[in-house]
Amino acid sequence: MIEIIDLRSDTVTKPGREMRVVIANAPVGDDQFEEDPSINLLQERIADYLQKESALWLPTGTMANQVALKVLTRPGDDVIVSKESHAVWHETGGSAANCGTQFTSIGNQGVFTPEEYLAAIKPKGHLMYPPTTLVEIENTHNRAGGIIFPQNYAEAICAISSEHRIATYLDGARLWNAAIALNQPASFLAAPFDLVAVSLSKGLGAPGGSLLAGSKDIIRQCIRYRRMFGGAMRQVGIFAAAGIYALDHNMERLAEDHANARLLAERLSSHERIILDPDTVQTNILVFSLTGSGPDAPTIVNRAKERGVLIFAFNNHTIRAVTHLDVSKAQCEQAAEILLEIMDE
Numbered sequence: 001m002i003e004i005i006d007l008r009s010d011t012v013t014k015p016g017r018e019m020r021v022v023i024a025n026a027p028v029g030d031d032q033f034e035e036d037p038s039i040n041l042l043q044e045r046i047a048d049y050l051q052k053e054s055a056l057w058l059p060t061g062t063m064a065n066q067v068a069l070k071v072l073t074r075p076g077d078d079v080i081v082s083k084e085s086h087a088v089w090h091e092t093g094g095s096a097a098n099c100g101t102q103f104t105s106i107g108n109q110g111v112f113t114p115e116e117y118l119a120a121i122k123p124k125g126h127l128m129y130p131p132t133t134l135v136e137i138e139n140t141h142n143r144a145g146g147i148i149f150p151q152n153y154a155e156a157i158c159a160i161s162s163e164h165r166i167a168t169y170l171d172g173a174r175l176w177n178a179a180i181a182l183n184q185p186a187s188f189l190a191a192p193f194d195l196v197a198v199s200l201s202k203g204l205g206a207p208g209g210s211l212l213a214g215s216k217d218i219i220r221q222c223i224r225y226r227r228m229f230g231g232a233m234r235q236v237g238i239f240a241a242a243g244i245y246a247l248d249h250n251m252e253r254l255a256e257d258h259a260n261a262r263l264l265a266e267r268l269s270s271h272e273r274i275i276l277d278p279d280t281v282q283t284n285i286l287v288f289s290l291t292g293s294g295p296d297a298p299t300i301v302n303r304a305k306e307r308g309v310l311i312f313a314f315n316n317h318t319i320r321a322v323t324h325l326d327v328s329k330a331q332c333e334q335a336a337e338i339l340l341e342i343m344d345e
């Protein structure tokens with residue numbers, strides 16, 4: 001039987017033995033009555049980590065993004081995001097369906113400058129423009145290849161937003177990766193934003209759970225929409241316990257994932273058909289394009305799968321690979337070898 005090296009996403013990790021023991025022993029209660037001790041503890045831990053007044057557990061990062069939009073916008077509003085953001089590509093049109101908002105996507109490679117932002121803002125009270133009421137920054141940026149949003153830009157953008165009375169939201173599903181790569185506390189990266197989402201089920205390896213963190217008032221409003229979207233649950237302390245374990249055990253090791261992604265990038269970029277600058281690989285995601293003649297991205301993905309390496313095609317010429325807790329350095333070396341062989345077949 002061939003060994004599977006799954007580089008499709010950092011969401012594919014499975015809880016290990018110790019995490020499962022913690023899950024089995026988790027104190028639980030009815031979270032809709034705010035009586036789940038594990039959820040309460042996790043919410044306190046996250047609020048403390050991010051230095052926000054309050055935090056709220058939600059089952060998924062997608063729901064966190066939807067609830068954030070619902071609280072911070074009104075139907076007909078304009079939301080400024082980076083190009084190719086998760087909210088635009090990966091949430092099945094939820095923003096339009098749930099919140100009636102439209103997106104203006106700006107910048108490049110997951111980043112936009114304060115100048116680009118200022119130019120894109122549609123003022124309130126205009127006869128024709130949809131008012132910009134929210135800016136959403138994704139850090140790190142998934143489809144741009146785990147790119148870290150420059151903090152000086154984030155600070156300037158949030159300062160501009162405050163002048164224009166625009167709310168600020170950070171989709172920090174992989175904020176931990178940015179924090180570890182920069183050697184900065186996550187609270188530093190979260191500081192300029194009104195509302196912040198973080199995830200436990202990406203690099204940290206828990207089976208589920210995201211949290212929103214912000215002021216008490218905003219989080220109180222999030223509670224209502226979490227329920228409206230069907231995400232208010234009961235004895236979810238079993239998830240929270242896994243999340244607490246993940247925070248305690250799997251945070252510092254994210255640096256290994258970053259080193260493995262860099263290693264993969266360095267090896268793959270040696271191939272003439274692969275366009276990828278290893279220096280742009282800042283965290284655990286690499287996105288590369290294929291040039292010249294030869295098999296397209298879906299064909300490469302299928303051939304890799306036959307050899308046990310799972311990767312993900314964004315389109316005919318773009319592929320993503322993600323390193324995580326369940327792939328070792330040796331497996332990344334092996335995956336690089338297999339992928340290079342396939343490119344030459």
Ligand SMILES: Cc1ncc(COP(=O)(O)O)c(C=O)c1O
Binds near residue numbers: 065140210
């Ligand atoms: C940047 C970003 N935000 C949000 C999400 C959504 O998270 P979930 O899969 O928990 O819904 C993801 C998922 O990969 C993501 O990459």
